[in-house]
Amino acid sequence: MAQADEIPSEYYFITPPQDVSWSKGSQINDIQTYATNNPYVHYGVTQLRSLTLGNAMIEGFSDGKQVEQNVIDLESCMRIVLDTEDGYAAPFCWEVYAGGKKYGTFVIESVNIQEQIRDNDGMAARAMADVSLREVAPYQVNAGIDITAQAITGNLSEETQEQLLEQQKNNTESSKQDKKTEADKKNNDKNDPNKNDPKKVNENGDPVGGSLVDIPTAVVPGRY
Numbered sequence: 001m002a003q004a005d006e007i008p009s010e011y012y013f014i015t016p017p018q019d020v021s022w023s024k025g026s027q028i029n030d031i032q033t034y035a036t037n038n039p040y041v042h043y044g045v046t047q048l049r050s051l052t053l054g055n056a057m058i059e060g061f062s063d064g065k066q067v068e069q070n071v072i073d074l075e076s077c078m079r080i081v082l083d084t085e086d087g088y089a090a091p092f093c094w095e096v097y098a099g100g101k102k103y104g105t106f107v108i109e110s111v112n113i114q115e116q117i118r119d120n121d122g123m124a125a126r127a128m129a130d131v132s133l134r135e136v137a138p139y140q141v142n143a144g145i146d147i148t149a150q151a152i153t154g155n156l157s158e159e160t161q162e163q164l165l166e167q168q169k170n171n172t173e174s175s176k177q178d179k180k181t182e183a184d185k186k187n188n189d190k191n192d193p194n195k196n197d198p199k200k201v202n203e204n205g206d207p208v209g210g211s212l213v214d215i216p217t218a219v220v221p222g223r224y
Contacts, residue, residue: 007076007092013129016098019054048135051096051103058113058127066123071113074129078108093141096133105141106133 027044058074059067082089096103109132117126 007079007081008073011074011077011094013053013056014059015057017053017056019052020098021054022049022051022103024049048137049104049106050109051106051133051135053096053129053131053133056129056131058129059125065125066119067125067127068123071124071127071129074111074113074131078111093136094133104135105138106135108132109134 025047027047029042029044031040031042033040058070059065077092077094080089080091091107093105093107095105111132112130113124114128114130115124115126116128117124119125
């Protein structure tokens with residue numbers, strides 16, 4: 001086994017896990033379409049395996065043997081390490097075997113330890129472990145690239161750039177024209193002596209400019 005500050009290159013349980021289960025799902029959505037009894041099924045992606053190793057004994061057959069270091073080594077398998085040569089940080093990927101059967105390449109999601117026997121110093125002498133793992137795609141192993149952190153970049157075509165510039169130019173000219181029209185309107189209203197003066201009337205006796213006051217109407221029951 002490796003020291004506490006090291007990550008082991010391989011790890012074994014003293015007895016096989018009593019419970020081994022794995023699942024593989026997908027992303028499926030039902031698209032409810034109007035006026036039909038048969039919704040559209042949208043199948044997005046096929047997910048990778050989720051593997052669980054349950055009730056695996058770390059140690060328990062040797063009298064007086066402490067398993068604290070074994071537990072620490074199992075926990076260290078989850079650590080993220082810095083690759084100084086390639087300049088990226090990542091956890092280790094582990095190939096999981098049961099005898100000659102290979103389940104795939106996984107990263108450890110969680111580790112649950114149950115200490116069953118402890119010595120007088122409180123150190124575990126027997127422990128059972130539950131380990132949850134998530135499968136990793138082959139193209140991602142040793143790639144050193146986190147595709148979720150990559151910015152999406154691209155270039156516009158020359159024709160598109162010209163259209164955007166022309167649209168920006170038209171928007172600027174239209175904004176200037178709107179401001180000029182609004183300024184001219186304010187000046188005309190300011191210079192109009194009949195504007196906003198309810199006392200001014202035209203030749204027909206109607207008010208010129210200003211706002212008319214609405215006369216409230218009496219509410220008469222039974223007329224609605």
